[in-house]
Amino acid sequence: MNDKKELKRELLLPGDLIEDEGVKPGRGTFKRDGKIYAATLGIKTVRSGYVNIAAQSGRYDPKKGDRVIGTVTDVNSSIWMVDLNAPFPAVLHVNDVPWRVEFGDTKRYIDVGDAILVKISNVDELKKIQISMDEEGLRKLNNGQVIEIAPSQVPRVIGRKGSMISMLKNYTDCRIYVGQNGRIWIDGPLEGQYVAVKAIQMIEEKAQVIGLTDAVEEYLKAETGKVLEVDKENV
Amino acid sequence: MADEDVKLIDEKGIRLDGRRFDELRPISIEAGVLKRADGSAYLEWGENKVLAAVYGPREMHPRHAQNPSRAVVQARYNMAAFSVPDRKRPGPDRRSVEISKIMSEALEEIVFVEQFPRASIDVFVEVLEASAGTRCAALTAASVALADAGIPMSDIISSCAAGKIDGQIVLDLGKKEDNYGEADVPLGMVPSSGKITLLQMDGNLTLEEYKQVMELAMGACKKIYQLQRDALKRRYSTSLKNFEEMADDTEEV
Amino acid sequence: MKELISSITKDYLYRLIKDGKRLDGRGLLEHRKLDIETGWIGTAEGSARVHLGDTDVIVGVKMSTGEPFPDTPDRGVMITSAELIPMASPTYEAGPPREDATELARVVDRGIREGKVIDMTKLCIKEGEEVWLAFLDMHILDFDGNLFDACGIAAMAALLDSTVPAETFGFGEDYPLPIDHVVIPTTFYKIKEQIMLDARLEEEMISDARLTVGTNEKGEIVSMQKGLSGVFDYQDTLFCIEKSKEIGDSIRALMKK
Secondary structure, X not given: OOHHHHHHOOEEOOOOEEOOOOOEEOOOEEEEOOEEEEOOOEEEEEEOOEEEEEEXXXXXXXXXXXXXXXXXXXXXXXXXXXXXXXXXXXXXXXXXXXXXXXXXXXXXXXXOOOEEXXXXXXXXXXXXXXXXXXXXXXXXXXXXXXXXXXXXXXHHHHOHHHHHHHHHHHHHOXXXXXXXXXXEXXXXXXXXXXXXXXXXXXXXXXXXXOOHHHHHHHHHHHHHXXXXXXXXXXX | OOOOOOOOEOOOOOEOOOOOOOOOOOEEEEEOOOOOOOEEEEEEEOOEEEEEEEEXXXXXXXXXXXXXXXXXXXXXXXXXXXXXXXXXXXXXXXXXXXXXXXXXXXXXXXXXXXXXXXXXXXXXXXXXXXXXXXXXXXXXXXHHHHHHOOOOEOOOOEEEEEEEEOOEEEEOOOHHHHHHOOEEEXXXXXXXXXXXXXXXXXXXXXXXXXXXXXXHHHHHHHHHHHHHHHHHHHHHHXXXXXXXXXXXXXXXX | OOOOOOHHHHHHHHHHHHOOOOOOOOOOOOOOOEEEXXXXXXXXXXXXXXXXXXXXXXXXXXXXXXXXXXXXXXXXXXXXXXXXXXXXXXXXXXXXXXXXXXXXXXXXXXXXXXXOOEOXXXXXXXXXOXXXXXXXXXXXXXXXXXXXXXXXXXHHHHHHOOEEOOOOOOOOOOEEOOEOOOOEEEXXXXXXXXXXXXXXXXXXXXXXEEEEEEEOOOOOEEEEEEXXXXXXXXXXXXXXXXXXXXXXXXXXXXXXX
């Protein structure tokens, strides 16, 4: 790994002063008396003039536009209540699904316990979350399984330029979708799913290993007996 | 509190457990020790053993207790039945209800509660072994657990007590010192700004003595703050190592 | 509030289990990593913290003296209780013990009581007047399934670690709590006709039936408890008992270390 890059990285704790000059306060920061401080525990990054803290823990904080995986917890005649692992349940309205649902006919389309791939369409000031399924790719998930990781680990499972997730898919012959809320949908041959789950658990547990991508690839090779040369720079 | 028969400091200024007047008992902190909780911390402080867990922000129950403009921080201080020499009956008593309340208020000061309307941030502290100073240990552990849970907050709170025994001002009273001493002042503060978030006192002090007590306690909070930071850095510094292998937070898949 | 699992994940688990496989790669009759640590609560007469995978419990024993029960005037008394504190799971709430906690405490209690683990006659101070009371308190810190085994093992380990505080109470020298037998509970879960040991949370959530079997070092059965709305057939119970003896022995061996 590149040592120089590593040195620049800094882990900040809540209340730590950010001394970079000429930056604006971004995500995970706050301003007090003209100075910028970290508001959450995380890694400092500076991009396009903003200083952000990439949180390393914590619950999913829903943001408009995020694609997430939810579990339906309740149904009534015009809405579904959906758990996203966020502070509050989200509401999916009958008008926001790709079907024309007659009043009271909701259960026939989506039922309690169903896993659904949705988009956050709005989060209002009271943190009420609205979601939608009316967009290409969004759907009810009919097969496979959903596992859960810490939302802060999502970028690790995806990997730099999607390298980790492509590798997982290629070795396990599974379809994998990583929701921004830390829920991951995996579908494919039973054996492949099993290996994919183990590999994702490995990513979460060994988050600190340098050369994680290579370590996971070693595991996938050993488990699946496949030899693939994935071009990690250009996937 | 006072009892003239028990000698708590010898001629050389050494206390029963071998400490000098300005010494803390040994403290060790570990962050991220529980699986289910969103954040957690385990702390040993002398013979004290406390575990803190944070859940949230999450939907507050009962609903009528929700605040439409901000989150409510609910701390629950609880002592295990076996944590004290005479078994404690399980469940809250007046003492633990009071400590829970002042802890909640102290922590609410640092949490950005306005970011989570209607939510609750629950802090559960279990005292597994108690030996004087558990509220300070609890508040110190709770702060680490909150940071470990990724809760947005302006600062970290550190806590320590000081008091008076055998007519002398000392830091961090031990069990016998607490029982037979003349005064005890538990303090919770934000070391970086000096803001006081928790303060209690019982016993008898002159104003001059109060100043000395506070000076000792505030100085100790700064040391404890460093231990809290070290615990959190130990838990997360490793996440820096493969940061370059991660997707950017703006990356779409 | 209830634990949440999606229907497709349930189906996946069922398919896996049908193949004799488990989420974490364990065999059906293999328990999770078991870690027993005794004696670290100084205020208790005996204590043990047990990690069973990610399930984390602590049991403390406190002793004091009091009156015996009228029907057992020459015997000590044991009182067991369990707290499912809200620290351990997002679904636990503060407040008086719920049914789950009460069942847990009673099942652990039964194993120790019926297994005659403690020689209660040695806990008599003055017949009919004063005997030792042993309080066994179970504190659940992290809940990831199968509290029965975690607590039962921790309780046994805590008792083995306990000292009767005779000196403090003015009854002569301290002595080790008199232990006659080592009872180990093992809990089996039935999911779609498969029987497995030591379910973790996701498995426990989809279990049809549960059977706890407590055995002693002689291989005798001392306590049983069937739970959940599903059923076992007679052959299943024989199988579980047989396995419980084996697994119990391996855990007993671990405790002697």
